[in-house]
Amino acid sequence: MKAIVLENGNPLLKEVPIPKLQEGDVLVKMKACGLCGTDVEKICGQYTASQPILGHEPAGIIQESTVEWLKPGDRVFAHHHVPCYECYYCKKGSPTMCPYYRKTNLDPGGFAEYFRVPAWNVKRGGILKLPDNVTFDEGAFIEPLATVIRAQRRVFIDKDDFILVVGAGPMGLLHVMAAKVNGAGKVFVSDVSEFRREYSLKVGADVSFNAAKINIEEEVKKLTDGRGVDVAIVASGAPQAILSALNSVRKGGRVLLFGVPYKGTILNYDISNLLNNEISIISSNAAVEEDTREALNMIANKKIDVTKLITGKFKLEEFNEAVREAKEGKTIKAIIYD
Template identity: 35%
Template sequence: MSALPEMMTAVVCHAPNDYRLEQRPRPVAGPGELVIKIEACGICGSDCKASSGADMFWCGDNPWLKAPVIPGHEFYGRVAEMGPGAAERFNVKLGEKVIAEQIVPCERCRFCRSGKYWMCEVHNIFGFQKDVAEGGMAQYMRVPANAVVHRIPESVSLEDAALIEPMACAIHTVNRADIQLDDVVVLAGAGPLGLCMIQVARLKTPKKLVVIDMVDERLELAKDFGADVVLNPARDDIDAAIKGMTDGYGCDVYIEATGAPAAVTQGLRIIRKLGRFVEFSVFGAETTTDWSVIGDRKELDIRGAHLGPYTYPVAIDLFERGLVTSRGIVTHQRKLDDWENAFKLASTADSIKVLLVP
């Protein structure tokens, strides 16, 4: 492998609405660490919300997002440099295609020590904490020794490999729903994550899979991925439709993947008593509801879903076997120097998933 450059190009987040393309020193692999050459990095909805200044990233005197930082947690690349001990720790070789899970576990807190590493109390996520966990919107990226790394088969395409992180999150979310064969499942949101969830939920073979979204083109793709019924709130009476197909009871499972407060209250209306409500989204604003629906009226099982713990190998295997796909989800690819237009595109309904390809 040829000598690595001393400098690299990277997108750098300095503050809300202040992202810049910069030249930075290429990271160097320390003991147990890797440096990977990025092949693609997706722009996530959370990246767009961080860019626009959502409170969950920037509020308070000690915001969770620590700038200046290179964003990007939906990345993959090839091993370009290995520090002492890294080959043994990660079981990888130079040039191999790899992905690191989005969280860098501290390995010391009660959650990490009990195997619940995705809920790490420190909670360093690639692309949000400067120095500790710089992200993949760059030509090169450092992978710390405490990261969780997986190899990707060469047969997995660029587009599929770039979608492993969202697909892993989708698998975890669907697993949290505990879908049964006789369940009517409603999934709100046919964005990138929702479209991944549809493919995974279809593999669980529920009685009926219903997808709700405001964009007809995405609903058409949802049907291609296995949705039995698609509904658009702009013209369909969602409550009546769900009641009509469930003898008036409501759906057994409701998965919220829109990030819109209205989708939360919608789900509480259309889910049956004793139903399972799975919340995945990152919200840009708070939502309120009548909590007596959850307890006194329906005794619902409310479950959160966060990241993709233990599901990256499953996602990679499903892509390798052709059981899930990025086809139709990855709609655009842009170079790093076109990052500004890429972010704008990712924030509109004209795209589904936008990749930055160095």
């Protein structure tokens, strides 16, 4: 079978054996898999938070199963990382910090004709059946939307809150859409890309700023009677994005660290401002099955139209073209299909 495999930092389309199943495993034929920014970062050698396996937003059809409740032909989403739900971290409400969480993954990854979902994931709810009204393309958004749902729950978005999303990539735009569902008032967006800035207005942003041309903090203060936003969401790993969020939030406000900074990132920021202005910093990393179920429910009930974010579809053979366009900022969300 064909699969994209990362070797020495290079994504290669290779012929590899179809994974063999053990008891509790299932084999899925990939129909759609989203290209994530973290996939691009892994290719560029900038992402250090997990295994160098590409493709973690897949949806497809059960090809072979060793469990009763999943049958060949079932349409499914598969989650790549699943915690144990039994360890200290899981019981204390930090399941994505579970020591088993990042040890789990799809074999050989989501960018393959077929991939194996291990028994560990299957047993703990890592596979969801897709309703008939949810397409494979929509199913490929379950994992990224789930991470947004978990993050916004952690930072808590109150009704009519003013929100700033720093970074208008696919994750930032999902934050815009989810914030509206969660009752946010005005949602502002900033990005250095004019293409992404303008795109944010198509998916619900009330105002968008080009961070390369204007002072975001000043503009935000003007639009909030001098206060600043209630919640600033950092959907970028750039240090300047974090600083922009910290400087744009009101006294007593919350800053959500969502984008993954490069290892070694250091901020030039006066920490006394945090205490004097009672600013809360909340980080959020990944998602678990509670979140994937909620994401699927939100998509199935049409609360969010994730297909608005799809700007390119590429075959496995065109994977490097998808990566190139993502690097050049020419696409919002690319979907890879077989």
